[in-house]
Amino acid sequence: MTAEPIQKLVIVGGGTAGWMSASLLVKLMGADLDITLVESDEIGTVGVGEATIPPIQTFNNVLGLDENAFLRQTQGTFKLGIQFENWGAPGDKYMHAFGPIGRELGFSAFHHFWLRRAKQGASDSLWDYSLNYQAAKADKFARLDHLPGSSLPGLTHAFHFDAGLYARYLRAGSEQMGVRRVEGRITQTQLNSETGFIEAVILEDGTRLEGDLFLDCSGFRSLLMGEALQVGYEDWTHWLPCDRAIAVPAENGPRLRPYTQSIAHQAGWQWRIPLQNRAGNGHVYCSDHISEDEATAVLMNNLEGMPLAEPRTLRFTTGRRAKFWHKNCIAVGLSSGFMEPLESTSIHLIQTAVVRLAQMFPTKAFDAVNEGEYNRQLGFEYERIRDFIILHYHTNQRTDSPFWTTCREMAIPESLQHKMDLFTATGRIFRENNELFTEDGWLQVMIGQGLRPASYHPLADQVPMDTLTDFMANLRGLHQRALTDLPSHTAFIAAHCAAGQVREI
Structure with a gap:
């Protein structure tokens, strides 16, 4: 007898991870899957991932995104x-x-x-x-x-773009295709007393969201996979010792480079990412070798344009979850692990997680061998x-x-x-x-x-x-x-995908 299909999917968390997951799954599965995404406007997202690698073109093409329109809506530029x-x-x-x-x-x-x-x-x-x-x-x-x-x-190209605007762009398309967004904070995760599977998440206002399958897109907190299911974390800081990043937006420099810069400093490295309206900048460093004040000074002294906001600090532990899929929950994005952005892989790891999920989509039987193969493949990619x-x-x-x-x-x-x-x-x-x-x-x-x-x-x-x-x-x-015969990067953008004022979605 064929196992009963998954009917209700609950995605916990929005941002890039949540809306990439929602957009692909609703595109591929449509009316066969009821998708609810719960997020809170009060909870910020990390949102500094602004550089990508070429496989994102495949993801965008599956969604049917027009590349010029996508770049206009995300203040995007090209990356070689x-x-x-x-x-x-x-x-x-x-x-x-x-x-x-x-x-x-x-x-x-x-x-x-x-x-x-x-x-x-x-x-x-x-x-x-x-x-x-x-x-x-x-x-x-x-x-x-x-x-x-x-x-x-x-x-062969990829993109630089504003990750927050990308999530907003995907949200608009996802909601048009039927994804239901629920605003609110999750205060409790209910587990089945016999199986340990997640049955529902409870919001601050008492709303109960039941699901057959849950995606944990809650970021570093890992609300479901880490907190509720207690799946462990493999710490890789003995190989990748950087554990902090200072990030700040700034005015663009004199060149709109069609590439990302990674500039090594005394105890880490700095990124420069040119968008149409600003530059993304950050300093990834090891706190054992340099103080936060010193790391901030290194970054601020190496901007090409005036800063547009106050710098903010992110703390992280490079590594991965012991499992990416456990019981009826799959961790996507920062809840599954963190790989510093040196080779622009953060958004790709979201993409590969949700694409593999689509390829190995479970039934309510949740076959252990299917879960194991997913964990094996994604673990190999992380390593x-x-x-x-x-x-x-x-x-x-x-x-x-x-x-x-x-x-x-x-x-x-x-x-x-x-x-x-x-x-x-x-x-x-x-x-x-x-x-x-x-x-x-x-x-x-x-x-x-x-x-x-x-x-x-x-x-x-x-x-x-x-x-x-x-x-x-x-x-x-x-x-x-x-x-x-090639035009300049700036001229090509002006002719095909200049953002101007990004319209509200």
Whole structure:
């Protein structure tokens, strides 16, 4: 007999996590699922996540969002990558640019041919073969699917946007499709005395909201998963020691860069994120190595424009829930864990959680094997993102502060050590189980942070050097010709998606 379907879904908490969850599930399941979202206007959201990575395009496309309209409503700009400054040593710069590096030649990845030429004295940069990098540094952008006159891919983009405006935009669409929003504070969570499943949440005014399935989108508090169900938390601060962030909006600087900046400082790093109407700024730091007053001064002294509000402090513990799905509750967003925003993964982890939920949507039987597979897949994703972020810290060459020395000398996860060892010995990078970051992403950070392989793939020697030199020159030429015709980032926004005054929703 087929198990009874889930009929009532209750989402606890709004913000980006709550409204992304509501919008996708109502879009996919429509009238078959009664969705209620409860949130309180009195409870603020963290709301500093303003940078994204390319998979968000898929999410927005599933929702049927018009990209220009979405950008206008969220004060959005385009993002081609993340520039890292001072991470290897003070004065160093490199970019984790989206999109491919070069073009495969035969059965060997492109970077092996670049390594071969570098070992023979060629001085060209790896990023000479990244169209995204070249466009980003020239402050240019256009929607370019492929290079003109070529089958090579064009630009790969994500977005910078105001996360609060994005949540508001998704809320409007969700409510139009039937999601019911309830205003109020939750004061009690009722559990079944026999099964331990959540039966209902009780609001301050006595309203009782029953559900078959509950999503915990309550942020750091983790009202359902942490407080009610007592699911533990894995603390990763021994690998990622930053535990504070100071955030402040400011006027934009002189350039509307189509990329995020990550600038390393004495005991952490600073983000700069350009929106149409302002810049998002923050300083992520380790409180064991710098005081809050000192960290605030570092941030305020490194703004490009005048501050638009008072700085505020966020406290966090990097890590993840021991389970993301337990009984009839799933944690989404900050209630499930926190990964510092170095590689702009916070919004993506919301996306991947709710997409996996849609793919593994339960019945009232709540099969344990389904829950276990969800936890296994999301746990793997968290751990590989964790490793990628640790890589930035661990491979620094800075000697100017104890913080960076500690990061360089710390023991790291075995999974990351293996990846680094394989690369430094052979130049090889393998992407496992469709993990988030591609081989080209790992390549750019490892090369950018100063790792150099001892060798390259033998197949790279099978191409005559003059042929290889011509091949590389042709790639650079294709990129330069494409860049010539691209408008500036600012001009493209003005022509297609300028926000002006954001209308009230």
